[in-house]
Amino acid sequence: MLQFVMAGVQVYLFGLLYGKVRQLLEKNDKGHVIATCRNPDGATGLLDLKKKFMERLNLLQLDVTKESTIEAAATSVRESYGSLNLLINASGILSIPDVLQPETTLTKVEKSSLLLAYEVNAIGPILVIKHMWPLLKVGGGSGTERKHSVVASLSARVGSIGDNGLGGWHSYRASKTALNQLTKTISVEFARKKDPIVCILLHPGTVDTDLSRPFQRNVPKGKLFTKEFSVQNLLSIIDNAKSSDNGKFFAWDGQEIPW
Secondary structure: OEEEEEOOOOOOOHHHHHHHHHHHHHHOOOOEEEEEEOOHHHOHHHHHHHHHOOOOEEEEEOOOOOHHHHHHHHHHHHHHOOOOOEEEEOOOOOOEOOOEOOOOOHHHOOHHHHHHHHHHHHHHHHHHHHHHHHHHHHHOOOOOOOOOEEEEEEOOHHHOOOOOOOOOOHHHHHHHHHHHHHHHHHHHHHHHOOOOEEEEEEEOOEEOOOOOHHHHHHOOOOOEEOHHHHHHHHHHHHHOOOHHHOOEEEEOOOOEOOO
16 A cells, blocks of 8 residues: 655645654554655654654655656656555645735735745645646555545635635635635546546644644634644544545535535
């Protein structure tokens, strides 16, 4: 069984990614996991896991803003393993000091922020799916109880148009909405072509990571999740994904989120 986890162009979701990699390795003593990030040599957490799971964890360089690195990673996976049965897109940015901040009003919206958020949160994950698609088509449920491969992309509840009652955060909201639409469209194509792939979108909740840390002050009590709790819930959704779930958007508790 081959499972694939993808890190983001920024490190703001690294804590959540690390938890996913660790739990995937620990829950199945035979599966192989590939973790990607911009700078594997500097990913201390992943390198520590590599020492523990030397034969089963592979680290690859990938920057979602550079399609050539995505193609190179896909080629490496194909040559080393031949197929995939799980792809997790965990890339995402919300804020970067002096570069990108969630907009509290329309007057703070800037073209550069919109383009950067869209490039990392929407375009990157879709290009990864595009280049991994041939591997997913032949991966199926090989070595698992599933008859299909699974593509799970981390979205966010704020990307839901129907759930938007607060406004603000224009770049982040719009980029996640774009990710949702692109993934939904891909899921329709996969179903039409009868490819054994289920595409789902996941909202992890507000998790205690670098991404959310500057904005945790207003999180209601009991709604700030540990990385371990969130990862465990998301992996449970992935493990139980059925063909009928293709193209759906789930929250961390398994409830569907409106578009």
